[in-house]
Amino acid sequence: MSFKVIKSSFLSTVQDYGRLTHGEHGMSQSGVMDEHAYAWANHLLNNHFNDAVIEITFGGIVLEAQTDTFIAVTGANLDFKINNKTAQMWHGLQIYKGDVLSWANPKNGVRAYLAVKGGFATEVLFDSKSVNLREHIGAKLIKGDVLPYKDFNEVTYHFISPKYIPNYNQDITLRILPTYQFNDFSINQRDLFFNQNYTITNANDRTGCRLSGAPIAIKKERMISEGISYGCVEIATDGLPIILLKDAPSIGGYPKIGTVFSLDLAKLAQRQPNTKLRFELMSIHEAQKERRKFNDFFEISF
Amino acid sequence: MNNIVSAGENAILVYFGNEINAALPKKIGNFANQLKNTLSDVVIDVIPSYTSLHVSYDLNKINFQAFFDKVESLLDQQDSNNSILESQTTHIPVYYGLDVGLDLERLLAEKNLDLMSFIEIHTSQAYLIYAIGFSPAFAFLGEVDERIQLPRLPTPRIKIPAGSVGIAEGQTAIYPADSSGGWNIVGRTLLDLSLNNPENIHKFRVGDKVKFYSITRDEYLSNGGML
Numbered sequence: 001m002s003f004k005v006i007k008s009s010f011l012s013t014v015q016d017y018g019r020l021t022h023g024e025h026g027m028s029q030s031g032v033m034d035e036h037a038y039a040w041a042n043h044l045l046n047n048h049f050n051d052a053v054i055e056i057t058f059g060g061i062v063l064e065a066q067t068d069t070f071i072a073v074t075g076a077n078l079d080f081k082i083n084n085k086t087a088q089m090w091h092g093l094q095i096y097k098g099d100v101l102s103w104a105n106p107k108n109g110v111r112a113y114l115a116v117k118g119g120f121a122t123e124v125l126f127d128s129k130s131v132n133l134r135e136h137i138g139a140k141l142i143k144g145d146v147l148p149y150k151d152f153n154e155v156t157y158h159f160i161s162p163k164y165i166p167n168y169n170q171d172i173t174l175r176i177l178p179t180y181q182f183n184d185f186s187i188n189q190r191d192l193f194f195n196q197n198y199t200i201t202n203a204n205d206r207t208g209c210r211l212s213g214a215p216i217a218i219k220k221e222r223m224i225s226e227g228i229s230y231g232c233v234e235i236a237t238d239g240l241p242i243i244l245l246k247d248a249p250s251i252g253g254y255p256k257i258g259t260v261f262s263l264d265l266a267k268l269a270q271r272q273p274n275t276k277l278r279f280e281l282m283s284i285h286e287a288q289k290e291r292r293k294f295n296d297f298f299e300i301s302f
Numbered sequence: 303m304n305n306i307v308s309a310g311e312n313a314i315l316v317y318f319g320n321e322i323n324a325a326l327p328k329k330i331g332n333f334a335n336q337l338k339n340t341l342s343d344v345v346i347d348v349i350p351s352y353t354s355l356h357v358s359y360d361l362n363k364i365n366f367q368a369f370f371d372k373v374e375s376l377l378d379q380q381d382s383n384n385s386i387l388e389s390q391t392t393h394i395p396v397y398y399g400l401d402v403g404l405d406l407e408r409l410l411a412e413k414n415l416d417l418m419s420f421i422e423i424h425t426s427q428a429y430l431i432y433a434i435g436f437s438p439a440f441a442f443l444g445e446v447d448e449r450i451q452l453p454r455l456p457t458p459r460i461k462i463p464a465g466s467v468g469i470a471e472g473q474t475a476i477y478p479a480d481s482s483g484g485w486n487i488v489g490r491t492l493l494d495l496s497l498n499n500p501e502n503i504h505k506f507r508v509g510d511k512v513k514f515y516s517i518t519r520d521e522y523l524s525n526g527g528m529l
Contacts, residue, residue, distance in 0.1 A: 023349040023356070024334070025503035026434040126500065135438055136479055137497060179308045180315065224322060225433060225442075227349030227356020229310035251351050251435030259310035284366045287311040295362050302346060302360050 002066045003116070005145040006100065009060030012141045014120055016052040019128035019137075020302070023250045029230050030130035030137070031246050033206060033269035034111055035262060036166070037075035039298040041115035044072035044092045044158045049300045051119025052129040054141070056112040059103035061141065063114075068096045070117035070155060076109025076168060076270055091159040109168035109270040118150030134207060134247050168270035171197075174243075175264050175282035180232060180256035181223075189216045193257060198241065198277045200268075206247040209268060211277060215239025218255070225253040231260035233279075243268065261287045263294060304377050306370060312346070313358040314370060316377070322352050324445070327432050328389065330355050331509030333380060341372060350508040351433040352442075391428050391511040394476070396467050397522035398424070398489040401529050404459075405486035409452055409469075421516045423447045424488065428511040429474060439478040439495050441506040446472050458484035463528075465490045467514070478502070492517075492527050 015038075018031025032038040032055055042051050054061075059078035073080050073089045080087050081102045082095060089112075095101070103112055122129050123138070131138030141147070185193070196213050203210035216239040227250065234242045234254035243260060244252070260268070261282055271277070295301065305317040316333070318326050327350070334348040334355055344364045349356035359369050398421050400406050410420060429443035436442075446469055454470045459482060462468070466477045468485025477483060478495035491514075495502050506512070523529075 020358070021347045022438075022503065023347045023358075024434070026436065026438045026440055027503070125497075126503070135497070177308060177310060179310055224352045224354075225435065226315060226351045226354045227309070227313075229313045229356070229358070231310060249436050250349055251433060259308075259313075261311060284308055284311065288361050288365055291311055292362060301362055 001069070001149050001151060003063040003101075003147040003149070004066060005061065005141050005143055005147070006064050007060070007062035008142045009056065009058075009103075011057040012061045013055055013131040013133070014052050014122050014138065014141075014147070015055045015130045016128055017050045017300075018246065019126055019130055019132070022126050023227065026250050027126065028132055028135060028247045028250060030128060030132045032113065033246055034075055034113070034266045036266040037111070037113050037270075039294070039300070040090065040160060041072045041074040041113040042119070043298055044074070044090070044156070044160070045070055045115055045117045046154065046156050046158075047115060047117070047119055049298050051115065052122060053116075053120065054114040054147070056103050056114065057110060058106050059112070060105075062100060062102045063147070065095050065097055065099045065101070068094070069149065070094055070152070071101075072115045073112060074115075075112040077107045078103035078109075078112045079105050079107055080112065088159075090165050092157045094155070106272075110272060111269055116149045117156075118152040121148045121150050132247055166267070166270070168267075171276040171278075172264070172267050172271060173278045173280050174268060175261045175287070176233065176258040176279045177261065177282055177284055177287055179229070179259040182258050184255065185216075185235075185257055190257070192216050193241070194279055194281070196278075198279075200271055200273050200275045200277055202273045204273060206245055208245050208248055209243045211241045211243070213240060222253050223255055225251045228252050229259050231262060231265045232256045233258050233260060245269075262291060304374075306373060308366065309356060312361040313356060314366075314373065316355045316357065316373060317353060318355070319353045322432065322444070324430055326353055327430055328509040331507060333377070334508075336380070337373065337376065340376060344369065349435070351435065389510055390507075391513055392505065393513050393515060394491050394493055395517045395521075396425075396489040396491045396514045397517050397519060397527060399519055399522075401519075402466070402490040403488045404466075405452075405455075406488050409450065409486055409488060412452065413450060415449070420450060420488070423450050424474070425514045425516055428513040431506050431508050431510050431512060432473075434506055434508060437478065437481060438497055439503050439505060441475060441512065443474045443512050444472050446474050452486045454484040455486065458482050462487060463490065464496060465493065467491060490522075490527070492522065492525050
C-alpha cells in the first residue's frame with residue numbers, strides 16, 4: 001500500500017500536526033503550514049486529525065498509486081491532475097492502482113495537501129512524522145521514494161460546499177494578539193505597525209515570513225533570548241516584521257510585538273510574495289473562542 | 303516577583319528576572335519540571351531560557367485566565383515542592399588543536415595567550431546550561447572567562463562541522479550537527495550529539511552543568527576523530 005514518487009519537485013514533504021512537545025530540547029514545532037487545508041484533507045477521509053499528509057509547495061511532484069485507495073487534495077490549486085485530467089479538489093476521491101497524480105504549477109495559493117485514507121505511515125521521529133529540513137529531521141521527497149499508507153476498511157465520499165473553499169488571491173488582514181513585548185512598543189510604533197500595508201517578500205519559507213514596509217524605530221535592538229510561539233512577530237534590527245512560522249528556532253532574541261492568530265497564519269501560508277498584508281488587534285478571548293470552535297469541528301485534541 | 307505575559311492563543315511566558323543570573327536556570331528548570339508534573343493534563347510543552355519559561359497549554363481544556371491563575375499560584379508555592387532536580391555535570395572531551403579549532407590561532411594572537419593557557423582557562427570551570435535552542439541539543443553555556451571572550455564573526459561560516467566547540471562573548475557551546483554559524487571555533491569533541499541517536503536530545507538540561515577536558519590529537523584521532 002503505497003505511492004511511488006515518479007518525479008521530484010521544489011519542496012514536497014511529509015507533515016502532520018507537528019512536533020509539539022520537544023521545544024524543551026531545542027526543536028521547532030514543525031508540522032503543516034496551513035492547518036485549515038490540512039484539517040479538511042483529513043476530515044474528508046474521516047482520518048485522525050494528526051494523520052500525516054504530503055505538503056506540496058508550488059507543485060512539480062508526480063506520484064503513482066501502487067494500490068487502490070482514497071485520497072483528498074486541499075489547499076492551493078497547483079493544477080492537480082489524475083492521469084493528465086484535471087481532478088477535483090476538496091473532495092474525497094477513489095483512485096486505482098497505476099493512477100498518476102500530478103501537480104504541475106501554481107494557479108492559486110502556495111501549498112497543496114494530499115491526504116490518503118488512514119494517513120501516510122512514514123517514520124515517526126521525536127513523536128511526529130513532520131519533516132524539518134533545517135533540523136535534518138527527515139528529507140524532502142525525491143524520485144524513487146516510496147510513501148506507505150495504512151490499511152482501511154471504510155470508504156468515504158465527503159466534499160466541501162464550494163462557498164467554503166478559500167480564495168488565496170486576496171490581500172489579507174492578520175489578526176494579532178498583544179503578547180510578549182507589546183507594551184514596550186510606544187503608541188507611535190504601534191500606530192505605524194497597525195496603520196500600514198506591509199508586503200510579503202520573497203524571504204518567505206517554512207521558518208518565517210519577512211515583510212517589507214515602513215520601518216519602526218527600535219529602541220532596544222536585542223534582548224535576552226526567550227521561547228518562541230508559532231506566529232509571533234519579531235521586529236528585527238531594521239525595524240521590519242518577521243512572522244515566525246512552523247520551522248522557526250525554539251528560542252529567539254528580537255523584541256516581539258505580538259502573536260498572529262493560528263487560523264490567520266493558515267491563510268498566510270497560501271499567499272505569494274507581493275501580497276499586501278495588514279495587522280489588526282485581536283483579544284485572547286476571541287482567539288481562544290474561535291480556535292476552540294475549529295478544534296471541536298475537526299476533533300483536534302491532545 | 304514573577305511576571306507572566308501572554309505569548310499567543312495557547313502560550314504564556316513566565317519571567318523569573320530581568321537579567322542573566324546564574325541562579326535562574328536551576329530555578330526555571332525546576333519550575334518547568336514541577337509544572338509538567340502538576341498540570342500534566344493541560345501543559346503541552348515548556349521552553350526554559352535564560353530568564354524565562356515559555357509554556358504552551360491545551361486551550362480546549364483550559365482558558366487563558368484559568369491557566370494564568372494556576373501557574374501564578376504554583377509560583378507562589380514554588381519553594382515548598384519536592385520536585386527539585388539534582389544538578390548533573392557532563393564531562394566532555396575536546397581536542398583543542400589548530401587543525402580543528404578554526405579560530406584558535408586568531409584568538410590566541412588577539413588575547414596574547416599560548417595554547418596551554420587557553421586550554422587551562424576553557425577547561426577550568428563547570429559551565430552552567432542557560433538555555434537550549436537555535437537547533438536541537440544546542441546548549442548555551444556560560445559564563446566564559448573574560449580572558450578568552452571574543453565577539454561573533456562578522457560573517458557567519460556556511461558550514462561548521464558537527465562537534466565543533468565555539469565561543470561567542472560570554473558563552474560557549476558545541477554544534478550538535480553540521481550547520482552555519484558565527485561562533486569562534488576553538489576545538490572539536492568526539493561526543494555524538496546528532497539526532498541519529500534520538501537519546502541525544504536528553505543529554506543537556508537547563509540548570510545542569512558541562513565541564514570540558516582536553517584530549518591530545520592522538521587520542522582524538524585514535525577514537526575516530528576527523529580532521
